[in-house]
Amino acid sequence: xxxxxxxxxxxxxxxxxxxxxxxxxxxxxxxxxxxxxxxxxxxxxxxxxxxxxxxxxxxxxxxxxxxxxxxxxxxxxxxxxxxxxxxxxxxxxxxxxxxxxxxxxxxxxxxxxxxxxxxxxxxxxxxxxxxxxxxxxxxxxxxxxxxxxxxxxxxxxxxxxxxxxxxxxxxxxxxxxxxxxxxxxxxxxxxxxxxxxxxxxxxxxxxxxxxxxxxxxxxxxxxxxxxxxxxxxxxxxxxxxxxxxxxxxxxxxxxxxxxxxxxxxx
Numbered sequence: 001x002x003x004x005x006x007x008x009x010x011x012x013x014x015x016x017x018x019x020x021x022x023x024x025x026x027x028x029x030x031x032x033x034x035x036x037x038x039x040x041x042x043x044x045x046x047x048x049x050x051x052x053x054x055x056x057x058x059x060x061x062x063x064x065x066x067x068x069x070x071x072x073x074x075x076x077x078x079x080x081x082x083x084x085x086x087x088x089x090x091x092x093x094x095x096x097x098x099x100x101x102x103x104x105x106x107x108x109x110x111x112x113x114x115x116x117x118x119x120x121x122x123x124x125x126x127x128x129x130x131x132x133x134x135x136x137x138x139x140x141x142x143x144x145x146x147x148x149x150x151x152x153x154x155x156x157x158x159x160x161x162x163x164x165x166x167x168x169x170x171x172x173x174x175x176x177x178x179x180x181x182x183x184x185x186x187x188x189x190x191x192x193x194x195x196x197x198x199x200x201x202x203x204x205x206x207x208x209x210x211x212x213x214x215x216x217x218x219x220x221x222x223x224x225x226x227x228x229x230x231x232x233x234x235x236x237x238x239x240x241x242x243x244x245x246x247x248x249x250x251x252x253x254x255x256x257x258x259x260x261x262x263x264x265x266x
Contacts, residue, residue, distance in 0.1 A: 002067050003049035004042045008034025011256040012073060014097075015041040016064070018082025018106070019184075020125060020174040022048030024166050025081065029240065032248045040076070042067065044084065046176040055180040056187055057083055057107060061090035068096060077254035079247075081240060082106050082211070083184070085203075089223075092195045099200045099254040103239050103247065104212045107189035108203075108223070114216035118185060120151055121211070125177050132172065139164040154208040154236040163241065192223045200255060201227035206235035206242065 005023055007030050015033075017025045023041035026033075033039050044060045046052035054060060064087065068076065077099040080088030085105025091097040106113070128135045138144030142157045145164050149156035195201060201224055205212065212218065220229065235242040 001070070002042050002045065002063060004040055004067065007039045007041075008037055010037045012076045013037040013039050013251060013254070013256075014064075014068075014076045014078045014088075015039060016044060016060075016078060016080040016084030016087050017042075017047065018080075018084045019121070019180065020047070020171040020177055021081075021084075021167065022170045022173075024048070024170060025240065027166070028160075028163060029244055029248055029251075033251060036252055040071070040073075044087065046180060047174060048170070052176045052179075055176065055183045057086040057184070057189075058090050058187070060087045061094060061096075064091060065094060065096050075257050077101075077251075077256050079103065079251045079254070080105065082237065086189050089189050089192060089195075089201070092199050092201060093191055095196065095199075097199060098257040099202075101202050101204070101250050101254055103204050104206055104209055104237050105189075105203060106184075106212065106217075107187070108212075108219050109188055109217050110219050111186075111188065113185040114213065116213065117211055117217065118181070121177075121181065124151070125171065125174070128168070128171050135172065136165055136168055139168055149238075151210045152237045154206065154234050154242045159238075159241050188222070190222050192227070193225070195224040197224075197226055202250065202254075203227055203229045204239060204250070205229070205231045206237055206239050207231050207233045208235060209237045211237040 015026045043050040045054045075098040078088040078097045079101045081103045083106045085102030086107035088100045146157040
C-alpha cells in the first residue's frame with residue numbers, strides 16, 4: 001500500500017511528486033487546494049513512507065492504479081511534478097486520469113535522460129549522502145539557499161527555510177535513487193497518442209529549468225496531439241516554488257468526471 005494523505009472536501013485531485021521527493025512537497029499548496037478539492041497526495045514507491053516495490057514511472061502508475069481501486073476511484077484529475085508528471089501521463093494512458101497537469105515532467109527526452117541532467121542529479125544526491133545533516137545548514141540563510149537551490153529554482157533566495165529543509169531531508173532519506181536512476185534513465189514516456197481526446201493534457205515547463213532543459217528534455221513526439229504545452233517565465237524546475245499561485249490555479253481548473261469523495265475508511 002502506498003502512503004498517502006487526504007485533505008479537504010469536494011471532487012478528488014491526485015498529487016504526485018518527483019524523484020527524491022515525497023508528498024510533503026505539496027504541503028504549501030494544500031490550504032488553497034483542499035478548500036475546493038479533496039486532495040490525495042501520495043508517496044510514490046521508494047519515496048517518503050512508501051516501500052521500494054517498484055522504481056520507474058510506468059511501474060509507479062500501476063501501483064497508483066491499485067491505490068485508486070482500493071479507494072473506489074475510477075478516474076481522477078492528476079497533478080504531477082517531474083517524474084510524477086511522467087507517472088501522471090502513464091495514468092492517462094491507462095485511462096485512470098480524467099485530466100493531467102504535468103509540471104516539468106521527466107521522460108520526454110529523445111532516447112535517454114540527458115548527460116547534463118544525469119550529472120546534476122547524481123552529483124546532488126551523492127553530495128547530500130556524503131554530507132548528511134551538514135547539507136541542511138546552508139538552507140537556514142537566504143544566501144545559503146541562493147547557492148544550494150539555484151539549479152532547481154529561479155528564485156532560490158525566496159524559497160522559505162522550511163520548504164527548502166523539507167525537500168533536502170526528503171532527498172537525504174531517498175536511499176533507492178541509484179537503482180531508480182539506473183532503471184529509469186534509459187526509459188522514456190511512449191505511446192501518449194493513445195490518450196483519449198476527452199482527457200486534457202497540459203504540460204508546463206519552467207523558462208529557467210536547468211534539470212529538464214529545453215533542447216534535450218522537451219520532445220513532444222510521444223504526446224497526444226491535443227496536449228497543450230506552455231513555458232512559464234521566471235520559473236525553474238520547481239515551479240511549485242517559483243509560481244505557486246499559477247500551479248494552484250491550473251490544478252483547480254482541471255476538469256473532473258465525478259464529485260465523489262474519498263473516505264479514509266475505504
